[in-house]
Amino acid sequence: MDFLKSAVASAIAQGPPFPYSFGDKVDVDSSIWTLYNGTRRADGSNCSIFSFDVTANRSRLPLAKNALKKLRTMRHPGVIRVLDAVETDSYIYIATERLVPLRWHVRRKSLSPETIKWGLYSIAQTVKFINDEGSSIHGSLRVGSIYTSESGEWKLGGFEILSNVKDDEAIIYTYGSMVPDSSRYTPPELARSGWDAIKQGPHSAVDAYNFGTTIFEVFNGDFLGADQAGQTKGIPPTMHAGYKRLVNANPKARIAVKTFLEQGRRSGGFFDSTLIKLTEGIDNLGVKSEEEREQLLDDLDQLSDDFPEDFFKMKVLPELLKSVEYGGGGPKAFSVVMKISTKLANEDFEARVQPVVIRLFTNPDRAIRVCLLDNLPLMIDRLPQKVVNDKIFPNLVSGFTDLAPVVREQTLKSVLVIINKLSDRTINGELLKYLAKTANDEQPGIRTNTTICLGKIAKNLGSSSRAKVLIAAFTRSLRDPFVHARNAALLALAATCEFFTEEECASRVLPAICPSLIDKEKLVRDQASKTMDIYLQRIRKAAANMPDTVLPPPQTAEAAGPRMSTPQPHEASSSSWAGWAISSFTNKLSAASGEMQPTATPSNGTPTPTAASPPPHPSTSGSGLDPRRVTSSSASALHRQAVKSPSLSPAPSTTAADAYFKDEEDNDGDAWGAMDDNQDGNGDGGFFDAPSSATHTTATTTTTSSKPFDDGAEPDFAGWLAAQAQKKAGTPGGKPLPKGLSKSAAVGGKKPIVTSKKPVVAKKKIDMKPKETGDDDDAWGDGW
Incomplete structure (x- = not known):
């Protein structure tokens, strides 16, 4: 092969320029030509090259020259298109469009019946043109002279003996028998009487017979000889009659290819x-x-x-x-x-x-x-992704704002198709802006489809803004007057549960779903129940993994004083929730001892102290006294001092329980406020605070001293109460309250409860109004 290519290259170098390069050799039927795949040097386009070696096959040179002449002059869509040709004393090269021998397809049986009909129709038109308009005879029609182009069209070649019937010295009469394998395809009358017998019958008879043998070949394979002519094996039934008339042994009884073509084009014919x-x-x-x-x-x-x-x-x-x-x-x-x-x-x-x-x-x-x-x-x-993101999407988004609803809806549906081809910046920027607009569309179907679209592209949204976008969009759709929009929002929430935190599920999603449980439409109510179950399961699973409490372990009564009891797991049920408050109330009663003292109020309205804490006794400092005894003695001293105080107007007798519930009635929720103050860790009057306490409490962690506080001096609880009251209240005119007076006693004239152990802390009013969240769900797309 390499030697052959070298010889061809050498021949080209010695002859006129031929601007085509030879490629691989192509196997064809027996022929005077050698076929190569080639390329055009100027642009690299594909071509085919027919090569004839004059030195090796000089006896058939007239056939090669006739083929070159007829190919150059015969112009028809069904004829091989010639690009260029070179003829010298040693070779003839013909460059044509890229071709593939039809024999390849026939051997592989890769042609469908419809494609074969289409190809035969094209060849029949070409033969008709040669016979009628060209007044010529092809003389060598067979599968081996037909090729397919790059477009799949059948092209006719093999013009070695193509002759004009008006030429008495035509090459067909002299060289017809020199065509390779001519004996297989020669009509019976020529096999008997020679090629001059063409002049005795219709000039179309030879091509008609060969067209019939071509029909047999394309449906069955090789045509082996005249014995197979007329056999209908593999040929469509609609062609049988016309095919048999083409291969009739009597040339005068044969129909021309033109007639066969006309029969096939009739309504219901094989070419219809x-x-x-x-x-x-x-x-x-x-x-x-x-x-x-x-x-x-x-x-x-x-x-x-x-x-x-x-x-x-x-x-x-x-x-x-x-x-x-x-x-x-x-x-x-x-x-x-x-x-x-x-x-x-x-x-x-x-x-x-x-x-x-x-x-x-x-x-x-x-x-x-x-x-x-x-x-x-x-x-x-x-x-490619770059083409979609940079060239198609910028033009596609104009459909989001089109006046025609069908364009807006189709544009919205296309988001699901192109979402994987868009960049994160495009998705979380421009795309969400347009989806925010379609979420407010006047067409309820478009609003519904926007909700569905957001649910399906949730995984493509940026993790930083995904929860905010989805919750805002879906909760807005839950209020849509269109029933299917509300149902779509519930379905989308159910499908995107994984993208929300447990806190978001509990505080934002579930409250938004709850109104749908009593929606006027059963479709929405049923779906709301299903979606609610999904979120409740998520929250319950998260709660099961949470600790029982984040509060510190309880202190001893002597060190930490009375504390409100923490509800135990068995107390968390709905039937025992009140037990917590009652036990706390019992602790308050048990901690109170001594006598209730009246409170005197001078005529000028300034409260008079009823008890004062004496200064620390030097003898108790560092003496190692029992803290309980110190506390008791301090309470006794406080009691004795209170008894000596003058009483201007005695208060009505009341019990400790009556005072507690009266106080609860006057200041609803104040006890919970005292707990909140302590948990906030702000240090201003918490329930468990002490003057020198080392306790620091945050929202999630509380740190306390593991050792009871004892500075060696008598604790001044009354003084501590007065200091706290001075911070939170004050006398008229900005003067601090005297020691021993609570805020309620100074303002309302009530008698303070004085105990021998611990004072009762003044309660704080809780602001029960809901806080402003600042989230504007109705404008969820405005921030982008």
């Missing part, structure tokens, strides 16, 4: 097929009337998958693309384009279809836009 009609009409698609174009496109759309792919890729597709873009083919033509493009390789799609698709997205025609969006799923996998 959709594929043949389409191939005839596609070339003039641009000049057809609107009715003819519509009919042609309908036929194209009904084609089955056995159409010749190469022909549609090379011939039909370019014509349809031109019709869509410039010739008024419209959406129907583009639908056919998409059907054909599914058969294309990715490289062909990128080169032929992709540029047109990009340009069509800039077309303002709504019908074209809707057609593009409908067919987007068929081509999205073939479109």
Whole structure:
């Protein structure tokens, strides 16, 4: 092979310039030509090269020269197209369009019956042209003289003995028998009487017989001789009658190829097929009337998958693309384009279809836009991400604001198709802005589809803003007057539960779902119940993994004083929730001892102290006294001092329980406020605070001293109470309250409860108004 290529290159170097390069050799039937695949040096385009070696085959040189002459002068779509030719004393080279021998397809049986009919129809038209318009005889018609082009069309070659019947010295009479394998295909009358017998019958008789043998070959394989002529094995029944008349042994009884063609084109004939009609009409698609174009496109759309792919890729597709873009083919033509493009390789799609698709997205025609969006799923996998994000999406978003609802809706549906081809910046920026607009669309169907779309693209949203966007959008849809929009919101919430934290589920999602449980529509109520169950299961699972409490372990009564009891797990049920408050109330009663003392109020309204804490006794400092004894003695001293205080107006007798409930009635929720103050850790009057306490409490962690506090001095509880009261209240005129007076006693004239152990802390009013969250769900898209 390398030697042959070197010889060819050497011959080219010695002769006239031939701007084509030889490639691989192609196997063909017995022929005077050697066929090569070639390329054009100028642009690298494909071609085929027929080579004839004059030195090695000089006796058949007239056949080669006749073929070159006829190929140059015979112009017909069904004839091999010649690009260039070179003729010297040693060789003849003919460069043609890239060809593949039809024999290859026949041997592989890769041709469908419809494609064979379409090919035979094309060859019949070419032979008719040669016989009638050209007044000539081909003389060597067979499968070996037929080739397929890159577009899949059948092209006729083998013009070695093609002759004009008006030429008495035509080459066919002299060299007809020198064509390779001519004995197999020679008609019976020529086999008996020689090639001069052509003059005694119709000049179309030879080609008619050879066309019949070609029909047999393409359906069955090789034609071995005259014995097989007339056999109908493998041939479609609709062709039987015409085929038998083509191979009739009597040349005068044969029908011409022209007649066979006419019979086939009749209604119901073997050439009356959709594929043949389409191939005839596609070339003039641009000049057809609107009715003819519509009919042609309908036929194209009904084609089955056995159409010749190469022909549609090379011939039909370019014509349809031109019709869509410039010739008024419209959406129907583009639908056919998409059907054909599914058969294309990715490289062909990128080169032929992709540029047109990009340009069509800039077309303002709504019908074209809707057609593009409908067919987007068929081509999205073939479109590169950069093309979709940078070229298609900027033009596609104009559909979100189009006046036609159908365009807005189709644009919205296309988001699910292209979402994986968009960058994160595009998704979380421009796309969400447009979805925020369609969520407020006047069409309820578009609002509903926006909710569905957000639910399906939730995984593509940025994690930083995803929960905010989804909750705002879905909770807004829950208030939509359109029942299906509300139902879609519930379905979307159920599908996106994983994207919310437990805190968001409990504080934002569940409260928004609850009103739907009593929706007027049963469809919404049922779905709300299902969605609620999903979120409750999520929250219960999270709660099961939480600790029982975050409070510190309880201190001893001597060190930490009386504390409100913590509800135990068995107390958490709905039937025992009050036990906590009662036990706390019992602790208060048990901690109170001594006598209730009246409170004197002077005429000027200034409260008079009833008890004061004496200064620390030096003898108790560092003496190691029992803290309980110190506390008791301090309480006794306080009691004795209180007894000595003057009483101007005695208060009515009351019990400790009556005072507690009266106080609860006057200041609802104050006890919970005292706990909150302590938990806030602000140090201003917490329930468990002490003057020198080292306790620091946050929302989640409380740190206390593990050792009871003892500075060696007598604790001044009354002084501590006065200091706290001075911070929170004050006397009229800005003067601090005297020691021993509580806030309630100074203002309301009530007698303070003085105990021998611990004072009762003044209660704080809780602000029960809900806090402003600042979240504007109705404008969830405004922040982007």
